[in-house]
Amino acid sequence: MKNRMFALLLVAVVLAVPAMAQQTTSTDQTQPAAAAPAAATQSATGKEPLSIEKKEGFWGHVNPFARKKYVQRQLQPVADRLNELDELTAANSKLIKDVDGRAQQGIQLASAKANEADQHAIDAGNRANMAQQTAQQANTRLSTVEQTVGNIDQYHPITQTEIHFKSGQTALSKNAKDALDQMATPLKTQRGYVIEVQGFASGRGQTAIASSQKMAESVVRYLVLNHEIPVYRIFLVGMGNAPTTDADGKAKRTTGGRVEISLLKNNLDQLASTETTAPAQAAPPAEQQQAQPK
DSSP states (O other): OHHHHHHHHHHHHHHHHHHHHHHHHHHHHHHHHHHSOTTOOOOTTSSOOOOOOOOOOHHHHHOHHHHHHHHHHHHHHHHHHHHHHHHHHHHHHHHHHHHHHHHHHHHHHHHHHHHHHHHHHHHHHHHHHHHHHHHHHHHHHHHHHHHHHHTTTOOEEEEEEEEEEOTTOOSOOHHHHHHHHHHHGGGGGOOSEEEEEEEEESSSHHHHHHHHHHHHHHHHHHHHHHHOOOGGGEEEEEEETOOEEOTTSOEEOOOSEEEEEEEEEOSHHHHHHHHHHSOGGGSOHHHHHSOOOO
């Protein structure tokens, strides 16, 4: 009888041990969640930090399979968190690459804009230099024009030709025509000149003046008809038997008939040659279109 009671007690103990181990394990599983403080600090993933279950229970020490399950149960949250961290790391890497790409594009765009601004600045500097050079050329040319206009009525003798006539004649000889041709031919392409024609004749009074006037008129007629010299460029005067001075400055009287032709020029022709050789940009449009005064 006693042996039977002991056997029943041993069977009851054996059956009660697994139930107690199971209850202890369940209590251990729910204990970390209950023990976690309400104001736990969250991790980088936005979740609460992992908690380590330190108690295995009696059955965990006795049953080797239960220990393996315990290890798996402890490692599973770690693996889940590692996977989440990998996902977060991949997402952050992608965001960093996107930000870096946009930053590089912004840097390249800013660099291109800076280069364009530098080019505009260089072009503006070149245009400013050209404008300054043009202003200096215009100022120089204006000074030349002012000087020319100021001296426009100042004529200087260039050449002088003297033609002799036989007594009582007013017609031009061949030598006289050759001398006039030599003087008048270059004048077709020139400007800013006048021709002074003075006639001298021997005799006295009005007779000498009339004779000298006719000889001077024959010279003027030849220049106008044969060389197309404008009449307004010729100044004619019959001097009669007016005294003249020789090379030594001594007064002398006229013997026979003669005509003195003097070519006088101002600086207008020099100004025209300066305009021809000056750069096109140096002359303002209004001055290029304006006709040069003669």
